[in-house]
Amino acid sequence: MEKVCVIGAGSTKYGKLQESISDITVQASVDAIESAGIEPKEIDAGYISNVFGVADKQVHLGPVVMSNLGISEKPSLSIESACGSGSVSFREAFANVAGGFYDAVLVTGVEKVTHTGTEWTTTYFSYCSDFFYEGQAGASFPGLFASMARAYLTEFKATEEDLAMVAVKNHDNGFLNPKAHLRKKITIDDVMNSAVVASPLKLYDCCPFSDGASAVILCNEKFAKQHTKNYIRVIGSGRGGSPAALQGRNHITTIPSTKIAAEAAYKMAGIKPKDVDFAEVHDCFTIAEIVDSEDLGFFEKGKAVEAVREGKTRLNGEISINPSGGLKSKGHPIGATGVGQVVEVFDQLTGKAGERTVKDAKVGLTHNFGATGASCAVHIFQSV
Amino acid sequence: MYKLSAKQQFIECAKLGKILARKCKNCAELHLATVYFCQKCGHKEFENVELEGKGTVVTYTIITVPPAGFEKYTPYAWVVVQLGSNLRISGFMANIAKPADLPIGSKAKIVDFDERGIILEKQ
Numbered sequence A: 001m002e003k004v005c006v007i008g009a010g011s012t013k014y015g016k017l018q019e020s021i022s023d024i025t026v027q028a029s030v031d032a033i034e035s036a037g038i039e040p041k042e043i044d045a046g047y048i049s050n051v052f053g054v055a056d057k058q059v060h061l062g063p064v065v066m067s068n069l070g071i072s073e074k075p076s077l078s079i080e081s082a083c084g085s086g087s088v089s090f091r092e093a094f095a096n097v098a099g100g101f102y103d104a105v106l107v108t109g110v111e112k113v114t115h116t117g118t119e120w121t122t123t124y125f126s127y128c129s130d131f132f133y134e135g136q137a138g139a140s141f142p143g144l145f146a147s148m149a150r151a152y153l154t155e156f157k158a159t160e161e162d163l164a165m166v167a168v169k170n171h172d173n174g175f176l177n178p179k180a181h182l183r184k185k186i187t188i189d190d191v192m193n194s195a196v197v198a199s200p201l202k203l204y205d206c207c208p209f210s211d212g213a214s215a216v217i218l219c220n221e222k223f224a225k226q227h228t229k230n231y232i233r234v235i236g237s238g239r240g241g242s243p244a245a246l247q248g249r250n251h252i253t254t255i256p257s258t259k260i261a262a263e264a265a266y267k268m269a270g271i272k273p274k275d276v277d278f279a280e281v282h283d284c285f286t287i288a289e290i291v292d293s294e295d296l297g298f299f300e301k302g303k304a305v306e307a308v309r310e311g312k313t314r315l316n317g318e319i320s321i322n323p324s325g326g327l328k329s330k331g332h333p334i335g336a337t338g339v340g341q342v343v344e345v346f347d348q349l350t351g352k353a354g355e356r357t358v359k360d361a362k363v364g365l366t367h368n369f370g371a372t373g374a375s376c377a378v379h380i381f382q383s384v
Numbered sequence B: 001m002y003k004l005s006a007k008q009q010f011i012e013c014a015k016l017g018k019i020l021a022r023k024c025k026n027c028a029e030l031h032l033a034t035v036y037f038c039q040k041c042g043h044k045e046f047e048n049v050e051l052e053g054k055g056t057v058v059t060y061t062i063i064t065v066p067p068a069g070f071e072k073y074t075p076y077a078w079v080v081v082q083l084g085s086n087l088r089i090s091g092f093m094a095n096i097a098k099p100a101d102l103p104i105g106s107k108a109k110i111v112d113f114d115e116r117g118i119i120l121e122k123q
Ligand SMILES: CC(C)(COP(=O)(O)OP(=O)(O)OC[C@H]1O[C@@H](n2cnc3c(N)ncnc32)[C@H](O)[C@@H]1OP(=O)(O)O)[C@@H](O)C(=O)NCCC(=O)NCCS
Pocket: A083, A117, A118, A122, A125, A141, A142, A182, A197, A203, A204, A205, A206, A207, A208, A209, A284, A332, A334, A371, A372, B065
């Protein structure tokens, strides 16, 4: 297996964007290519993740991106895996570079949905659930995670204020991120007084609907060394699955696919959860960050809430969780998020994270899933 | 052979307040009728079992920002129910406005299936 590296990364701002889906996809791709200091002609293939291109009248984005980069003859793959599309796409790219099929590839994720409005974005997203049992019966994504939250609060005697602390922390971090969608500090009272979306989750427990695109360049180590000193290594990659519907799980307060993916990634990397300096985890809702940080092995089951209370997961705490602001504050353009997490790790480990730098960080982890964790990918990175 | 009618049979049963389940002929694991291979052992022969669509509320949410088509029912609950057996089912429940209306552990039953999927009622 070839050693795989990330040598460049780029992102548009996340938020409500005016440009078209293809414009932002190309923009992030160009930024990543320039950050890597390579020529488009050196790229062997493109992996483009997106979920609702149909809402902006462009699916099959791969060839559009490659054509705009002047490499229309190069193969591309357009990938959908709900909110986990970006990391799944990254994994396919990783496997192809590791397997020696390609020397260097482009991985770009994108979403453009905010123009469809609250009702329709809520509706489209519900198509990512096991629709027959969930979306069809009126379950929105906030609703599915709210069901997880109610189960967690009941089982572990946690409170809605505990969940609110996750939002406050992530907004603190996102405030330091120029590309974040919701760049403002908030208080526990702000969260508690915000409108209920799906009880017990309120507006500030939810990530926003965002537009945005993120891109990275992946290559083998020989290619990396020929081009730059500023690169990072991918040392672990794991994937897993869970029953598509929540009703198919005996425990609703844990996500099986996260555990399976994490175990595989830790094994490949030869490290333990305690060796991770910072993690970008899938906090689509405050409850998700709590469940994720337990499933990833950072805290025992039922103990993540206490860790948040004690500030262990803050920027430069015991383990910095979501230094970028996470999906909650940085935003969640669903097809882009998994790639955006890698952009953050690249920036952190190559000294480009500015005010939100995790001090002395060497090992970063990304965790991104689709729907209620029905599909998941975990990646581990190390500075060189 | 893939039986196209399995989902339809499941729906007809739900309309009568029952859950059509499949019991694995090899390991006895229960699945919803829409499954074709046993998750536990991989076997593909099942015996149909009709279960009473009754059980206890495991968790739920009350939705106030609904997807299209659900404005007229808002607020409503989406509920996960533990059936007597080792099987869970979820669905739509009308007329739930606040958590006090539906404590966890409440009894619930399937009463219908329509364009909102499985319809549950508190007992
Ligand atoms: C919560 C939700 C229903 C709000 O709908 P929306 O269409 O984003 O709301 P609007 O654009 O009308 O925003 C209203 C205001 O709330 C703010 N806002 C929106 N979402 C917010 C959020 N998640 N947190 C904090 N503030 C938010 C907006 O900035 C806006 O403020 P302004 O009026 O000062 O500009 C929606 O964001 C949502 O469902 N989020 C979850 C997305 C999701 O399910 N993703 C998939 C996860 S698996």
